[in-house]
Amino acid sequence: MFWIPAGTEHTRNHQGFRYDRFIIFRWNDGVLEQNRQVCFGLTMDIKERLERLDSISGRKRQAREAIISDLRKRLERLAEPRRMKRPEERPSNILEWVEGEEVNTPHGKVFMSQEVYGSGYRHGGVLLDHVMEIPTYPVSLVSSDESLIDLDFSHTLFIDTETTGLAGGTGTYAFLVGVGYFKDSRFVTQQLFLRDFSEERAMLWALEDLARGFRFVATFNGKRFDIPLLETRFILSRMENPFKDLPNYDLLYPSRRIWGRAYENCRLSTLESFVLDIHRQVDVPSEMIPYLYFDYLRRGDGSRINRVFYHNRMDILSLVTLAARIHEMVDAPQTASRAGWIEAYSLGRIFSRQQRMGEAIGCFQDALRDCKDGKEWEILKSLSLAMKREKRMDQAVSVWMEMISLDKGRELFPYEELAKFYEHQMKDYAEALRWVEKAFEGMADFSPLGWTALEHRFHRLLLKAKRKEQRPG
């Protein structure tokens, strides 16, 4: 069905609403039929009708407005120190707040801000110009991605994006794409910014141009978020995605292995404050970033968005520091400075997963030395298993004995290991039986897991012990 205006004049109904006259046409078995003329409040009051519909979900809207007005207040408070009048020209305004330049591309101009960090610059205690000397082989220990094997920081592009939302999907834009890379002995960051959505193709072109020559990208949660999001943006602009086949060193995963157990979460900001000792001066909470950008778009005021540039630049620098930190720790577990025993413990686990038991034992011992009360059990367990794997049985046995002497963390484990040791290694079935029986004594306190296996072992040991007795006799 479609509408055709039947007359040009508007009429007013008794309530004063204007409405237009229309004829309805509709298709009926391929024949166009004309229905009688009707009036319908359509064109004039569409906005009013929309407003009215919009008010239906009043409850939701009120809740939302509360959030938004709260946000408004917070936004305004943020901008308080150097508030400015609304400027006339939007594109030029950003320059008043962010140092940068316009870059020409075949798709138009895009705004870019560049910073160069010369030798001697420290971020989170790490000298940026030393990063190039840090060995890259640890990547094979902390990541299972084989394409990263010949990782080379001089050919790595560090990337972080700021987006209009976290929901993902085609309606989420990356309005600020920051990259960082080493050039000679300096570290350079370049940030591409959408002064408006119409600059997106230009931004993506510039990004592709920038990415040329790099063989790796490094991100934080980029595998799930930044890179797929950029891929979506490239597809939507019908452009080739330069990151499609570049190996992505996503630092989130190694970070989780090392610090996942240590803090409430494994966000970059958490790691910054606990691990990297970075404390940002003027920052914005990430959840506010989309709103700052929408505010910029609507008001054309750059006085708040500059904080997002800062936030993004700090993220990129922290990426580098984080990578350096991880590599140093894995390369020299004994000498690297550590934030706590959990790091040592996690490193030990990383090494033992790679069958590097010597290093693993060292790390576990370090962890044991620094650990807090009550955490020894897990470490001792890992330590003993590493020793067992290394065939350092005497040491392992003494660890198991130590575990049994501990009050806490009662578990079958040390008894079972001792029983195994005496049964298989020493062939001393009587001693093995003694440990099984000891385990049974403490039965009431143990978790029910593993009991059936222990019972089997007990019966087998009884049999073996009996046979051994009979044989010499």
Added chain:
Amino acid sequence: MKQDRKSADDDIVIDLVLNRWQRSEDISSCITRIEHLPMCRGKWAEFPAFIHDELISVFKKKGISRLYSHQREAVEAIQTGRDVVVVTPTASGKTLCYNLPVLNEKMENPGSRYLYLFPTKALAQDQMVEIEGLVGELSRSVKVHTYDGDTPDDARRAIRSQGDIVITNPDMLHTGILPHHTKWAGLFQNLKYVVIDELHFYRGVLGSHMANVIRRMHRISAFYGSEPQFICSSATIANPKDLAERLIGRPVELIAKNGAPSGEKTFVFLNPPIINKELGIRGNHLKVAERLSLPLLRDRVQTIVFATSRLNVEVLTKYLKDRFAKRSDTGEAIRGYRGGYLPNTRREIEKGLRDGKIVGVVSTNALELGVDIGWLNACIIAGYPGTIASTWQQAGRAGRRSGKSLAVFIARSSPLDQFIIEHPDYFFGATPEHGRVNPDNLLVLLSHIKCAAFELPFSDGEKFGGEDLDQILEFLAEKGVLHKAGGRWHWTQDAYPADEISLRSISEENFLVIDTTREKGRPANRVIAEVDFVSAHTTLYPEAVYMCESQLYQVEKLDYDHRKAYVKRFHGEHYTEALSYTDITILDTFETTEKGSYGVEHGEIKVTSKVVGFKKIRFHSLENLGYGKVSLPDQQMHTTASWFIFRKASIESLSLPRWEIIDGVLGVSYALQAMACLHLMCDLRDIQRSVGDRGARWFLRMSREGKGLYRSADGEDRLSPDAIREFEPTVFLYESYPGGVGFSPQIFDDHESLLRDTLGLIARCPCSYGCPSCVGPTKEVGMNSKEVAIALLTHVLDSGGDRTYSESSGFSL
């Protein structure tokens, strides 16, 4: 082979039962029609020459060596590149109409990909099994996957990049696929056919949403340079071609000449006897349904009983279970089935029906669709489902195979049921209903414009839907939802719009029903059901008796804010029915027509409804055991309506007491609502009614002090007897969905024939003083309502009407 013998046995039982009914005096006197629908021979055709030999041999292996004539017609039309809609009854091989062209095209063009849309997950699963059976025989590998909320995350990536045939539902297309279309680039680039099964399901609000989801899909396909062909299939409705064209927005070829054979079916129409002639009260339809299904169930003839509401399903299941409680073999074999049961329970019941473990099922229209429950032998329709199309769909659940089958329709006292039962010729002769959609319902359209803008920015000059897109985009920009740059409108919210819009109902969260009964061996606080937001108000108020799987529960606490109802098992003898009030405010009048004696207007209104109490009703005897109070937040809705105003002058000329006039108008409203639904061929639930004054300041309603005219806001302020003189009684007929689906302009246009048909219905009703089949029960409308209604309608039509107009009436009484 065993199956055949069982089938032959069932034929004998059905004959015996029918025979018994005809011989029994009290049953046969209630039968208004026995219609024998003869067996139908099939019309056959060969596979067209362009079908690959390998494919033909696969179908031959499955026992299909020839096609039905309509299948060939469909396959040929698709081959020439046209969009088609195939309309044939259940079990006429409609799935072949799309599977054959899809697989043939796949062999021709190995890179091509396909999307199948089914209205429910269960149907998608069924189809998956069927098509895998075909694909497994092919030499070429064709990957078929369902993609829905149950698909595990790790499988999704593979399906996105490799699925040749992706089977999904509109909701998933709406929230999962279109907003992430870049991940589906491979599918959209190579999308050759889109299959939409159960097209008739997409009417009303869901259909209006569906049309917009397809508009969005057209945009996305165009972005990737593809223009998929559509293959739709539909049950019998009046306007399949029109519906398909409105849904997909393009001309469609209709294929409707069924070539499939069908078995013999007997369709019995049964009107429960009048128990109280004065009040025009008939026997309870559920009781009759219970009685008629007993002999069938006793002889293990698989029977489905359709009831009109969830409450009725539970009540009837309980009745039947009670009957068979002593027979362990049958007691467990009777189940209820409705929306709100948990998916696992539903799958278990469906399977039980297929393998014959379940003999009887009592269902809402949830089983009307093509959910695979095998072929049943008897179907009892307890209460008119609201449309002719649904009635045929429900009757079609019995007798898909070649043997005999039985369908029984039992009427309730409502005018619509009575009209159908007393006019079987109308039913058997008429075309079924129209599937109506209004894709440009502003609320629906606005939602999808947001989604579409999220998916791809709108460009200046682009078209989407029938309203002025630029104005809507500007509105959204003002609201901060969009931002215009370089001639394109970009999404500027940290939100995912598709998540906020549910295709199925108003997008408020469902209520969870939590059973807190403490019992050994069962976890406490078990979720037993989900109830949609609107229904929750009438089913989950504190003290309500909630029935689920024919177990009774009583609501102990309703946590409204968190959308949770805590219930406990209940062993009482009653169930509850909600009492609610409705207020209307007129927001805008679009059209007015004045006939002198009456006026009709059409416009937008605000409806406020509130559940204020409930009735306790004893099982079996149905006596009223008392009332309870309820205090729940009210619900508001903006929708479209038409209203009939009876002018002061014409009322005065009748020289009847004012109160009797108001009773008469109440009776008119009752019959008018039924006639409007019949005329518009929509469900009774789609249009609601209210009686008030012209300005919608006073409303007719029941209170403890009796019937009266009360102020809108609360129930205490009563219209004084003096003021009643100035009162111009007005009947509001309004649509149940926010914004309306397009029924009310139709009511406005056809108001005169509607009033004439309403007069005909009331005048020809055999009752003495009014009954539930014409003006409503006398207990509610008063003893003189019928007489006054007839006088009033006769008066206004004679003095104000345009006689020639009555010929436009869709049917005559």
